[in-house]
C-alpha cells in the first residue's frame with residue numbers, strides 16, 4: 001500500500017515538473033551589446049589601455065580586466081536567480097588557500113533561472129567576449145556558485161589551469177562597501193612574475209560581472225569578509241580556450257641550513273623543564289614518537305625562562321620583517337640582528353649540539369653522529385663495519401627502531417629508502433625563524449616548494465598565545481600532498497614544544513588568521529599577535 005501511494009505521488013510530481021518551464025531566457029544589457037561600446041572595449045583591450053563608458057570599465061593594470069555593471073537586462077531575472085541559488089545546498093570548503101561555501105555543481109542544475117544564466121553566459125556572452133577580445137573560446141561550461149560570509153576568504157592565486165582563458169564572476173550581493181571586506185583584489189607582479197602587492201580593489205555590486213584574462217600574472221584574492229551580516233553571493237567560472245604561454249615558474253632559493261652550534265648540555269639544564277631531561281622519560285617520549293611521528297611536550301622551557309622570552313618578544317626592539325610573496329606566505333620574521341639577549345639565547349639553545357642530541361633521544365632520529373641510527377639495516381651494517389660506536393652518556397640512549405613519518409597511508413618503506421640515500425656521512429643541519437603572527441597572516445602549501453619535499457623534523461615552540469582560540473586560525477595543519485584532509489593540527493599553545501616528523505608527501509601550512517582574532521579584548525602589543533620559534537631539522 002505504502003509503496004504504491006508513494007509511486008502515485010511521484011507521478012504527480014513528475015507530471016507537475018513537465019509543465020514547469022525548463023529554462024528562463026534572458027539577455028545581457030543592451031548597453032553592453034551596443035556596437036559602439038563593443039568597439040571601444042575591443043580597442044582598449046587590444047591596445048592595453050583603459051576605457052570607461054557608462055557602467056563599463058576596461059583596465060589593463062595590473063593585468064587586463066573588465067567590469068560590466070547591470071550585466072543582465074532584466075532585474076526580476078536576477079532576483080529569481082539569486083533566490084534559486086540561495087536554495088541550493090552549500091558545502092563548507094576550507095584549506096590553506098580558502099574558506100567559503102560552495103554550492104552543488106551548477107553545470108547540470110535544472111532550475112529555470114540557473115539554466116537561463118548558463119545559456120546567456122555560454123552563448124550570448126561567450127560570443128560577445130570572443131569578438132571583443134579576439135580570442136577563440138570553447139563552449140565548455142565551467143561554472144559554480146560561492147557564498148562568502150564573515151571571515152571567509154580566498155587568498156592570492158592566479159587561476160592558471162590548463163584550458164582556462166577568461167575568468168568571470170557575477171556578483172549577487174546586497175549594497176556592499178569596501179569596509180565590508182570581500183573585495184576582489186588585484187596584485188602587481190615583479191620581474192619573476194611573483195605577486196607583490198594589491199594595487200586595485202574591486203568592490204562587488206549587484207548584477208555586476210567582472211572578467212579578466214587568466215595569465216601567469218593574474219594574481220588576485222577575495223579579501224576577508226568583515227561584515228558580520230552580509231552574504232557575498234557570486235557565480236563564477238571560466239571560458240576555456242588556448243592557454244597563454246607560461247614562463248618557467250620561479251624557484252625560490254632554499255633557506256640556508258646550519259650544523260649545530262657547539263654548546264654543551266649545561267644549556268639544557270639552564271633552559272629546559274627537568275622532567276624532559278630524565279633519561280627514562282626521554283625513552284617514553286621516543287616510544288610514543290616512533291608510534292605517531294609527533295609529540296607535544298607541554299611546559300617545555302623552565303617557567304622563568306619561558307616568561308622572560310615571552311615578554312621579550314613583545315618588546316619594540318625587535319625588527320620584524322614582512323615575508324612574502326603573497327601566493328606563498330604572509331607573516332613577519334624577526335631580524336636576527338638586535339634580538340633581545342634571551343631570545344637569542346633561546347635560538348642558540350634550539351641550534352645547539354646538546355639540543356640536537358636531545359632531539360635524537362626524543363625522536364630516535366639521527367640528528368647527531370653519536371646518536372644511534374634509526375633503522376635496523378643500518379645498525380647491522382655499522383656493526384659489521386667494526387662497530388665500536390662510541391656511546392655517549394647524554395645522547396646515545398634509546399632503541400634503534402624505525403621512525404615512521406606523518407603520512408597519509410604510513411609508508412615505512414619510503415622511510416627506509418630515504419635512510420639509504422641521504423643518511424650516509426651527512427651532517428645533520430637545521431634552519432630556524434622567530435615569527436610573529438597577526439590578523440591576515442598565513443602560509444600556503446606549494447608543491448613546487450623544494451623545501452617541502454624532504455623528510456624533516458619540524459619543531460614549533462609558541463609564545464604569546466595566552467587567549468588564542470582555534471577559530472582564529474593560526475594553527476599549523478599537516479596534509480597529504482594533493483589532498484585537503486588533515487593529518488595533524490598543531491594549535492598555538494604557550495610553551496608547548498611540538499615535534500613532527502614529516503615525509504616528502506606531507507605538506508604543512510599555517511591557517512589564515514581571521515578577523516575574530518582582533519575582536520577579543522586584550523592588552524597585547526601589536527594587536528593580537530602570537531609568536532613562534534619554528535625550526536626544521538634534517539638528518
Ligand SMILES: O=C(O)CCC(=O)C(=O)O
Pocket residue numbers: 154159169183184220221222234236
Ligand atoms: O569571487 C571573486 O571575486 C573571485 C573568485 C575567484 O577568484 C575564484 O573563484 O577563483
Ligand SMILES: [Fe+2]
Pocket residue numbers: 157158159167220
Ligand atoms: Fe580566482
